[in-house]
Amino acid sequence: MFDTLRKIWSIFTPAERRKAIRMLVLVVLMAMAETASVLSIMPFLSVLGRPTIIQETPVLMAAYLRLGLTDTRQFIFLLGFASIALVIASSLFKSITLHTLNRFVHMERHSVSTRLLSRYLQQPYEFFLTHNPSILSRNVLSEVDQLLFELVQPLSQLLAQGAVLLAMTVLILCYDALTAICIMATLGVLYGTIYGLVRKRLTSIGLERQAADGHRYQACNEALGGIKDVKVTHSTKAYLGHFERASRLFSRHFATNETLAQSPLYLVEATGYTGLIVIALVLLQRTNDIAHVLPALGLYGFAAYRMLPSAQIMYRGLAKIRFASSTLDSIARDLNLPKEPAATPATVMPLHQEIRLQGIRYAYPSAPDKWIFDRFNLVIPANSSMGIVGKSGAGKSTLMDILLGLLHPQSGTVSVDGVPITADNAANWRCTIGYVPQHIYLSDTSVAENIAFGVPRDAIDMAAVERAARAAQIHDFVVDELPQAYDTQVGDRGIRLSGGQRQRLGVARALYRDPSVLLMDEATSALDEQTEEALNEAIRALSGSKTIIVIAHKEASLRHCQKMVVVGNEPTPSGETNSAAQSDHSELI
């Protein structure tokens, strides 16, 4: 429990911690108001049962005289109304506190999910090579809900009800210590035994629920994201099966958790009812005076009426915390992942002389023994153009990612004008680069927003969009054929465009910021000969003023390159057999 509290505390920001403390103070005040409302019934019932008690009790007598009353009935009425007023005030205060608590929990959901997504987005690229995006989405959306509604909210209720229970216990303790101890012992033993019996099961189904939730997200994302392949390969049933299995397990475990968290109430209620009758009989046996028994019984009855739900809510809170403990562990861990430094516009790294790769060794984290590059060297002079060729799977795209500073070699250096690219300055270096990946990602927004990717809609420089689109040979198509030209929506991942149009939008995106370094990974593979030739011509026009690095299988795309590098272990045309060979263009083609 202490560990759970410590982890939840670590999730809050300092401002949220202050808010949480204010919440706790409110909760304690709520408990005091609750106790006062319970206490208020005592004088009412005492005087009702035996009006002569006014003369015997100095406090009551003083109140009676001060109010200038002449009839005990008036006093009983006043005591009754005072008690009603206190109960109403306490209920009102309780409602306000609960609303404040609920708002705190809901705003925490917003805060934690935003911070978690932000933390994921600040992870190095390699993090995403080993973490499934469906699982990350699940954490940000579903698991944060789980954390707040199955953990923080029950915990706040646990503390609130704990305070009420404590206040009630102290109250009954003052009145009759033995009875108070008996009530608490009974409640403690009952709930303690039940919790002891179910806690292991709660932990295990909590873990299984978390995994099933991940499988639900994954099946759903993959089926809808790859709908064309799913339909063509007739795998709808298979995906539905994956989803159904995970979803059923997820729902079943939730149901089990709810049942385990709720069912003891009935047992405890029955025990409470029996206890009340036993107390009444014992009191009657002791005093034989119903007037004495009535107020005490009223107090116990009312206290039980308030204490049992409190004890039940506390138990339910404990059960839910157990069920959601795996969620707390993963969110607390992920919120503390080290961040990758972000780029600041003031520290953009320009390229004036050369990009130099020296003794690069790189293996992917999932295959640490398979060296994609082993002591690889390459020099790319500024404002030159270089083609990268090699067999499929030789490492061309990996080389691009290394040049982009997305992948960091295990040894060797990538330096720009002599400054090594590290995790700290890679984001600054990327500000200098325009990159066309092998698979262009288009978001479900307009053509203009896709070209000026990441720029807020009202800050888009339409002149730059058009200039980039012209260079990428897509401007005429956009203006002549799309219904709303640059404002036309492209659909999810550009589903309303052809492969070649998507590629040209990708090239336009890379050119939008007019970068001094241009990296293109198979940027023209889906184009017809005429469009490709026009695009290559446009790129050729840029060479000399920009550093251009191109991966292509087609000879036509490499024609304008001044230098070529072969990636892979097979001998190059110049006879070398190292993992990379560099040559003049004329040597290779």
Ligand SMILES: Nc1ncnc2c1ncn2[C@@H]1O[C@H](COP(=O)(O)OP(=O)(O)OP(=O)(O)O)[C@@H](O)[C@H]1O
């Ligand atoms: N995330 C990854 N984890 C492990 N291995 C990977 C990963 N990405 C690529 N590889 C492996 O690294 C090698 C180089 O891949 P890369 O994509 O760089 O090749 P490529 O030369 O660009 O191929 P192609 O011309 O087919 O695009 C391949 O053997 C590939 O299987």
